[in-house]
Amino acid sequence: MSNAQPPQASFWNDTGRSGIAAWIFSTDHKRIGLLYLYSTFGFFLTGVLLGLLLRIELIAPGRTIVGPQTYNALFTVHGVVMIFLFILPSFPGAFGNLVMPIQVGARDVAFPRLNLLSWWLYIIGAVIVLVSLFTGGGAPDTGWTFYVPFSARTGTNVSLAVFGVFIIGFSAILTGLNFITTIHRLRAPGMTWDRLPLFTWSLYATAWVQVLATPILAITLVLVMAERLLGTGLFDPARGGDPLMYQHLFWIYSHPAVYIMILPAMGVISDIIPVFSRKPIFGYKMIAFSSLAIAAAGSLVWGHHMFTSGMSDTAVLVFSFLTFIVAIPSAIKVFNWVSTLYRGSISLEAPMLFALSFILLFSIGGLSGLILGAAATDVHVHDTHFVVGHFHYVMFGGSGFAFFAAMHYWLPKFYGRRYAEKPALLAWALMFTGFNLLYFTMQVLGMKGMPRRYYDYLPEFASLNLLATVGSWILAAGLVIMLVNLFRGLRGGVPFEGNPWGGATLEWSVATPPPTENFEEEPLVTHGPYDFEGMGKP
Amino acid sequence: MNPARLMTTTEAIDPVFMFIFGACLVLLIGITAAMLYFVVRYHRSKAPEATSKAEGNLWLEIIWTVLPTMLVLAMFYYGWSGYLTLRNVPEEAMEVTATARMWSWSFSYANGVTSPKLYVPVGRPVRVNLVSQDVIHGFFLPAFRVKRDVVPGMKNHAWFVASKAGSYDLFCSQYCGTSHSAMISTVEALPEAEFAAWMEHEKSGEEQKEHPGHELLEKHGCLGCHSEDGSARVGPTLKGIWGRSVTVETNGAGRVVIADEAYLRRSILEPGADLVKGFPPIMPPFTLKDDELRAIVQYLRGLK
Ligand code: HEM
């Protein structure tokens, strides 16, 4: 489809408004995507700083830099920022917006203004969360899970923080609706469901989770606010309420939310691996289908967060069983990715290195999840640093590394300039090493019995904690190099032209950077997303 | 249902760990090795073009769906049967009630003896009934692989048996506020005879009762945050509190007050009203009966 028609203005230039208004009131999916990228990534860096502070405090037993109350606020804010302000909105918001409409061959999402509203709701919610840190009784100290009755009694500013998260929830619901509609209605001629790129497939599965699960979070948060402000007693046993009810409600949303974080990441990986292996993805249908299977079955496993809570043994039986069932589609994906490499022609450039390390880190996270899914072993490691290590492997080693892969893969396309390759590889190596040193050590600590959310610990845990903290510094060093390299490259690097990696999905067929309307004329899709031979042939 | 020797919780759980870890390790090594091999063998420098265009293989998909399914079902089964051991308390178990509150533990025995540490006889299974006075806590004994949340209004329990004498960590595992990480104690497993001696000693100790005010402080968990010996904890020490001049913040404005009866009562009933400078505003309000308040104030008066 690459032809030599007169180039349209790139989306960077073409605008009616000027200055910042051209961005924050733009309805162009690419500009909104970049808005999301800057804002979510900004929160990611904030969260990283908080995480590093946590690790410094834990470098030795006793007080190091902050007191217990501050530590508790730090991990709460770290968790809330990372979950609600970074990882949940970032994939659909940033790369979903940037790439998905082009991948399906559309000019924009189905409801561009709603898309802008989603971003605004996200920002308003985020600002409210930030305000809650500095007003009222001070930063919330409940952990990101807001468990009652503690969250109903603490004097810190929980109500406002919860309200902020509530608003962000609406942003997610609207994005989900928008994406579902776009993928159903705006596919270009010839873009059949079995030619849909796997990244788009994963966003489609994600969008359903966003639409169906987020309202439950909203209700739960309203109930917490009612408990605090009106004293409803819904969760207070002294007034006939039930604290476990809250945990059920919270996890009915928050477990599926894990799939909002990981499914698009899996989609990115499924798009990158074939390109850098020059070979069609192995098991396209299985990968697409397993996304839907994960999204559906993943809604039924929330109880595995509650094996020690005192819920009935029957519930433990059922939730443990279903948890193991959900593990299967993830395993299928891993096997298919690895098989895609077989007899390919593999080039280890930055996006591919991040993608391959995703497979390893996600596998470690997923396999340690089996320990947590089995009732007997979960009891020992539940609420310890084993869990903290486990979910960082999935959310950071998985989604986070996939996010970095996506940045190295797609951003040059949208900025029209490229980063330097060597520093990117160095950054990757440092991050991969630091990451494992940090979080594997935390998993060992948890096996030895160190509970999570512990400001202070017994001397027997000291040396491993020191090791983990050193790991966090190596990770941070890699992160800084990656950022500087991306920042310099995308602003002033050598021009990025055409389709250097030979991607076969539609975003690689448009001009670099893409024009506002994406396509010169409505594209006609004649080949599958990983059909590298069929490319360019009519 | 009466095995010759009782299986301990650790003996029930550890084989499950070994099984799952073993299987995970095999899978992880397999995946890593396959990836490394492919990346080296089919690197573009050696394989300029892909030599396969395979888009899938039904048999492979079936194999790697069915085998992992069987594997995880085995894990599920072992996990469940190990869990049953944790849930089935041996009949001959001794009962202890663990009371959790922000941020301390207290253990009481059938004969009324209470102790801040959990003393148990070696070889005798112990059933621990879990009671919370405020928020959710977690009763966690890493050495015995036992954990159970302590939920207000719920009758949770756990059991374990110490097969060797010794001192074992006891942690609060469910986050419960400022001093969560200080809410730790120990299990002291004593040989049967020593345990009986300890129990005797405690029982006689019960006679010479402490001041009722002190007992109330202990009962309501005040001492989790306030020391009686002058050391600083989460909250100000209670030693010498009577008559002390305290800098407080009332409705955002600083002022100095003398700690008298009215001040002490207000600080207990409405801790948010006057916040002592330099301490976080985290103390929950307590609803105490008037005679309790009187006893506490009287006790604090004499706490020099
Ligand atoms: C350099 C990066 C990071 C460091 C050093 C770090 C460190 C930590 C540490 C030490 C804790 C445990 C606190 C405790 O239990 O006492 C923690 C908790 C947590 N982290 Fe991170 N983290 C990092 C990145 C991330 C990322 C990328 C995410 C999500 C995408 C994340 C999500 C969370 C969550 C949800 C919690 C739980 C908070 C809670 O217990 O309420 N972290 N982190």
Ligand SMILES: [Cu+2]
């Ligand atoms: Cu506790």
